[in-house]
Structure formats: C-alpha cells, structure tokens
Amino acid sequence: QVQLVESGGGLVQAGGSLRLSCAASGRTFSSYAMGWFRQAPGKEREFVAAISKSGGSTYYTDSVKGRFTISRDNAKNTVFLQMNSLKPEDTAVYYCAAKPGSSAYFRSAYNYWGQGTQVTVSS
Numbered sequence: 313q314v315q316l317v318e319s320g321g322g323l324v325q326a327g328g329s330l331r332l333s334c335a336a337s338g339r340t341f342s343s344y345a346m347g348w349f350r351q352a353p354g355k356e357r358e359f360v361a362a363i364s365k366s367g368g369s370t371y372y373t374d375s376v377k378g379r380f381t382i383s384r385d386n387a388k389n390t391v392f393l394q395m396n397s398l399k400p401e402d403t404a405v406y407y408c409a410a411k412p413g414s415s416a417y418f419r420s421a422y423n424y425w426g427q428g429t430q431v432t433v434s435s
Contacts, residue, residue, distance in 0.1 A: 313338065314337060314338050314341075314344060314424040315337040316334050316335070316336050316337075316408050316424055316425065317334065317427070318332060318406065318408050318426040318427065319333050319334075319335070319429060320332040320429060321406060321431045322431070323432045324398055324431075324433055324434070326398060326400055326435050327398065328433070329394070329395060329396045329397075330398065331392060331393070331395070332392065332408075333390055333392055334348075334390065334392075334393075334426055335388075335389060335390050336410065338389070341386055342366070343365060344365060344424075345365055345413060345414055345415040345416065346362065346384060346409070346410055347362040347363075347415070347422055348393045348406060348408055349407045349409060349419060350404035350405065350406045350407070351404055351405050351407070352401075357407065357419055359373050359417045359418070359419070360380065360393070361380055361393060362415040363382045363383065363384050363391065363415065364415050365413075366386075367386070369415065370382050370383075371417065376395075379397045379398075380393060380395050380396070381393070381396075382394075391408055393406070393408075395431070398431075398433045400433045400434065400435045401433075402431060404431060405430050405431075406429050406430075407425055407426055407427075409422035409423075409424060409425050411424075
C-alpha cells in the first residue's frame with residue numbers, strides 16, 4: 313500500500329514557475345514508477361509526465377516538453393514536478409500516481425493516487 317500527498321500548487325502568472333512535490337509513504341518507494349497527471353474542469357484526466365523507478369528514464373506529454381521536469385528522490389520518498397514557463401492552459405488539478413514496475417502513460421495502469429493539488433495560471 314502506498315499513500316501519496318501532493319503539495320506545491322497555487323496561483324501563478326503566465327510565464328511563472330511552480331514546483332510540485334508528492335510525498336509517498338512506505339519503505340518500497342523505489343519499487344514504484346511514478347507519474348503526474350492533471351485534470352482541467354470538464355476534461356478527462358490526462359498524462360503529464362512519468363519517471364522510472366530509478367529515475368533514469370523520464371517521459372512527457374508533448375505539450376509540456378521543454379517546460380516541465382519530473383524528478384525523484386528515493387531517499388526521501390518524494391517525486392517532483394518542476395513547471396516553468398507556465399501557460400493558462402496548464403491550469404488544472406495535478407495528481408501524482410504510483411505503479412509497481414515500469415513507467416506507463418495510461419491512467420488505468422496506476423494503482424495509487426494522491427488527492428491532487430490545484431494549479432491556476434492567470435493570463
């Protein structure tokens with residue numbers, strides 16, 4: 313069982329930056345691939361980024377490539393999402409998720425989810 317708690321969301325102007333954190337419980341954090349998803353009002357929850365168990369491989373949806381960076385600290389059971397050059401269309405609730413084994417793009421592949429953190433980007 314893994315429990316995830318996101319933090320770091322907030323209100324920022326377009327062009328600004330935010331760093332999201334996701335703290336995981338348990339002693340087997342390094343056994344889980346981690347992902348970030350987001351859900352805007354009236355839209356489906358969508359994949360944003362994922363990172364492998366070791367942190368050696370990362371994956372991004374096209375719309376955030378070059379602006380967002382996912383990373384993890386297995387010693388601190390934490391995964392991060394650094395978001396730069398934010399745009400109004402990045403406004404959403406951001407969720408972190410965990411799955412055993414390899415990384416995945418699909419929401420259904422993830423077993424554990426946090427409660428989400430709101431990111432609002434004003435124009």
